[in-house]
Amino acid sequence: MELWYTEFQTKNLGLTTRIKETLFAGKSKFQEVAVVESLEFGRMLVLDGVFQTSVFDEFIYHEMIAHVPLFSHPNPRKVLIIGGGDGGTVREVVKHQSIEKAEMVEIDGMVVDVCKKYLPEISIALNGNHPKLELKIGDGIKHMQQAENLYDVIIVDCSDPIGPGEGLFTRAFYKDVYKALKPDGLFVQQTESPFYHQELVKRLHQDISSLFPIIRLYLASIPLYPGGLHCFTIGSKQYDPTEADVSRIPATFGTRYHNVNIQKSCFALPNFVQELIK
Amino acid sequence: MELWYTEFQTKNLGLTTRIKETLFAGKSKFQEVAVVESLEFGRMLVLDGVFQTSVFDEFIYHEMIAHVPLFSHPNPRKVLIIGGGDGGTVREVVKHQSIEKAEMVEIDGMVVDVCKKYLPEISIALNGNHPKLELKIGDGIKHMQQAENLYDVIIVDCSDPIGPGEGLFTRAFYKDVYKALKPDGLFVQQTESPFYHQELVKRLHQDISSLFPIIRLYLASIPLYPGGLHCFTIGSKQYDPTEADVSRIPATFGTRYHNVNIQKSCFALPNFVQELIK
Known part of the structure; x- marks a missing residue:
């Protein structure tokens, strides 16, 4: 059978x-x-x-949600990850030499425990005591409400906007993200499919651009997700990700998807995606 | 039900x-x-x-198989399409002012008839007598064997390498394609998924690069196809598609996916795709 x-x-x-x-x-x-x-x-x-x-395609999502914003900031030292319970994002984040501390706030301890046990390739940075990682099981929304002027980069590595992830797709949350970032900070969030979640992509773009002076959407091809193409949105206080100095991206960085050309080309949007965020 | x-x-x-x-x-x-x-x-x-x-996503495939090679050639006048029975590719080809003649050789007349009837948005250039189009129902492999020094651009718009499309994925066919092209000609073929057809992508790359001095792979996101990411391969006698003069791409060209940034960025390959064709 x-x-x-x-x-x-x-x-x-x-x-x-x-x-x-x-x-x-x-x-x-x-x-x-x-x-x-x-x-x-x-x-x-x-x-x-x-x-x-x-295990087959996680490298794409995790490399792209971590490296694109981190190489958009000239010197990211303190990073906050909201969600990311499988550990894949923090595994990529701690590859960056400049990082001094990576805080991670995941709401569901069971996700962390299960990934540590069954997905060790992904959760490797959670297993053992990584010196740069500070993992907290708790509510990312509450954490953000209390944080002020703390982070260079915030990565919102959340599930879909139903269930526990819902509150992470609101203007109120982005306001707290703005407050939690340093004056030159930036944040990224996975923002679903440009084919199947067009109303959401539009709304988030409006919400984020009403708060952040610079907003950029980028794309990555992820076969597991609807339509195989996935959006990520960066809101930035000072640095324009499309003008980042890509010369500091190492030629070999242990990545299987991301590289210097991808860092630049992922911001090239098909016309139908440009239309969504006009 | x-x-x-x-x-x-x-x-x-x-x-x-x-x-x-x-x-x-x-x-x-x-x-x-x-x-x-x-x-x-x-x-x-x-x-x-x-x-x-x-009807939902055809624009991506057809724009990308037509415009990327046509903008890689400085002055494409005579174009041959092998396959393409739904008419979407020729619809895009005839948008180029420089085109004097677009020949199309489709093996299956039933595909053409059915698409003319049920998919009029796609087959629009086949309906009516388009002055630049010369449609022949016949065997593309035989047509290629007899052609010599005729075409600026050849577009192999075929189905999968099983069934009638099989012979279009062979070194013998590419040899005939080389012969059929003018001394500065180039061709493109859809070459399946970089996730699920890796052995095929590798083999075709070897076959084509053993014949053509310049070979470039590019990618497009197509939700209907496996993994949502699709390969196209260009073999070129003289012009390097990554060095094309993109300034002649009109700002508005009626496209929904392709634009000047996509023309450049589609050649940026993730590391795992680069590995396949090393």
Whole structure:
């Protein structure tokens, strides 16, 4: 008997993948948490039925949400990650020599525990005591409300805007992000699919540009996510990511997707995406 | 009752989409031809069970297979399209003022007839008598064998390398393409997914670079195709597509994906794609 798992990406569209076995299934205070072993994507984290990340393609999302903003800032020292419970983002963040401290606030301790156990390639920076990492299990929204003038870069590595991630897609949250950043700080957030979440992309762009003088959207190709193309949005107080000094990007940085050409070209938007954010 | 149609993109991966109705289903000499009306992608052409194109996202594939090579050549006048029976590629080709003649050789007349009837937005250049178009129903491989020093640009707009498209993915065919091109000509072919057809991408790259002095791979995000990211390969006798004069690309060209920044950035390859073609 073959087992197939289907994620309905929209009401009328699904991605279906053959499953070898379910390695973990539980229910936390916030959501249903599962790890399945798939034949195409390898082990995958699934939250509330939505594919979050897979051993096959996680490098793309994690490299692109970390390195693009970090190379947009000339000297990022203090970084905050909201969410990111699988550990992939912080694994990339701590590759940057300039980083002195990476704080991470993840709401769901079960996600961290499960990823440490079943996705060690992704969660490697969470396993052991990384000297630069300060991991807190808690509410990212509350953390942001209390933070002021603290961070060079904030990375909002959240799930979809339903369930525990919902409050991270609001103007009130972006106002707190602005306050929590230093005077030359910048932040990034994953902002869903330019094909299937066009109203959301539009609204977030309006919210963020009403607060930050510089806003830039960039794209990355991620097969696990709806349409295979994913948006990230940077709000910046001072530095324009499209004018970053890319000469300081090392030729070999251990990345499998990101490189100096990708850092520049990811900001080139197809016309239909430009239309969305006009 | 809900109808869903699933394309198995690999042995272990499927894209499943809700169908309103089947508008056409037939069997030609070469393949099974169907047009279905889907809720997510609108009307779609399906050949031998594989999604070929949809009203929702066809603009991406057709703009990118036509405009990137045509803007890589300083003065394309005579163009040959192999395949392309839905008409989307020639619709884009004839937008170029410099084009004097666009020949098109499609093996399957049923595809042309069905697309003219059910996909008029895509096949618009096939409907009516476009003065620059010369459409021939016939074998592209044989046509290429007989052509010599004729074309500025050849566009191989084929289906997957199984069924009628198989012979278009061989070194023997590329040798004929080389012969059919003028001394400064170039050609492009859709070369499948960098995620799921890595051995094919590698082999084609070797075959084409053994014949053409200049070879460049570029990428476009197409949600209907496996992984949402698609390869195109250009073999060129003289002009390097990455050094094309992009200043002659009009600011408004009626495109929804392609623009001057996309023309340049589509050649920026993620590290894992660079590795494939090293």
